[in-house]
Amino acid sequence: MNIDLSTNIGSLKLNNPVGTASGTFGYGYEYEGLLDFTKLGAIYTKAITLHPRQGNPLPRIVETDSGMINSIGLANVGLEKFITDKIPGFPRLGSKIIVNVAGSSPEEYKAVVETLSEIEQIHGFEINLSCPNVKQGCLAFGTDPRNVENLTRQLKALTKKPIIIKLTPNVTDITAIAIAAEAGGADAVSCINTLVGMKIDIKKKDFCIAMKTGGLSGPAIKPVGVAAVYKVSKAVKIPVVGIGGIAKWEDAVEYLLAGASSIQIGTYNFVEPAIVEEIHDGIATYMQENNIATIKDFHSILD
């Protein structure tokens, strides 16, 4: 049968549902030569902030059982350098570019979105309201539904490009935040961001991460992500982007069956950059073998 891998986020059409999660894929260029970018529907950039950020003290990452904890602290080149050094080469990569935006005040988010909204090479925004690794800021902000709704509305007023609100699992009820994002006019929500985690070195009797806690990611968190996507997709009508522990095509199919319209690969980009291709092809084969014609058709299979 003819299958159609394309999927929509608001007005934006992606060729296929496979994306790479913010913070794990740099600005895209770092991975040139390691995978076939035509199999990548969207690149979600490293979080961009208004001003450059050096990031958190060391050490910043540690491996855990089937996962890793990071506390990078949104290290990035800042808006100005992003525009001059990173954006011009994006068309060469051949994937849609969705800029992940972070900040420590609503004004910073607005400044980044407004400045980038006229730039052709940018196809949408993912708003990071849920980074667990920044002291002042976004996690506290992203856990209050009223804040989320207000900021979403303000950002929507600044751009015609789609706005995706990235949700944190570090809340009592993730659907309340998703509903608030939808009420504010979000084109989609993505979930989940990392879970707050800690690892202690019992030999050194010290924390493995300088900031003590960080964000847990990797295969360990996949069931949490699938459950969140299932609940959120029942609660809102806008598309849900599934993230969390995807390491093989079967994981991506789980997310699609749970209600995701597209997915992001995160930590596993570090392990196997070409996993993008395997997941793209695996989804296509699964659709063929199971008579699933479109990505939307995944969503009527499970109750």
Next chain:
Amino acid sequence: MKDLNGEIVANTKIAESLYSISIRLADTEIAEPGQFFNMKMPDKTALLRRPFAYAESSKDQLSFIYQTRGKTTCDLSTKSTGTEVKIIGPLGNSFFSAGKKLDNYKEIYCIAGGVGLGPIWYLFNKLQHPNRKMIAGYRDASFIADKLKDNHDILIATDNGSYGFEGNTIDLLKTLNPSQNSIILCCGPLPMMKAAAEFAAINGIDCLVSMEEMMGCGIGACNGCAVAIKGEKFLRACKEGPIFDAKEIDWEKY
């Protein structure tokens, strides 16, 4: 840059807790001393890839030296020939591309401790310089690979004096009275590199160090392997490093 399939062709113990692995690859770029590659650990014994510095590199083979320190490296020591691995490399800068013209120095001192032996051995063998010396330091004689003992160009220091000079590598370096126009090229445990940097600063000598950090991606994407630079800055060990001018490092953070 490519992700290459490789096969372990040798994995042998060369001294107490030190192993040398050789990997055959189809066709690869030749690495310079100080560069590293990021290896997917065989049989899923770890999630993240691990960075290792080249001890040898040719078009179809590489080798590296590792120490059995934790679970991942202990697992690696049990892998037999024929085991498949995946490798992205060469990555990072090298001792030749870290901003110092080595030919301009009168004397070059290559200093190794622990697994720093791999890259420093490769460096020492590649250097054409007439006044190059290599110093390797270990806790005691059991950690010293035979190939070092057989080579009279290499000076060895042990903490307990059980082989060669009694003391650490920097104590041994002091006895050689390096001239002002010398450079130290160093790879080893952090306290050793810190001591080398301090000695170099006091004596007005240049010094390059190889910084080791836990890495996420190894290719400059994640900013996990940051190295603390003076002026509250960070640079990536995998991209701007791993070889840095010792003067740039904010040693108070280490």
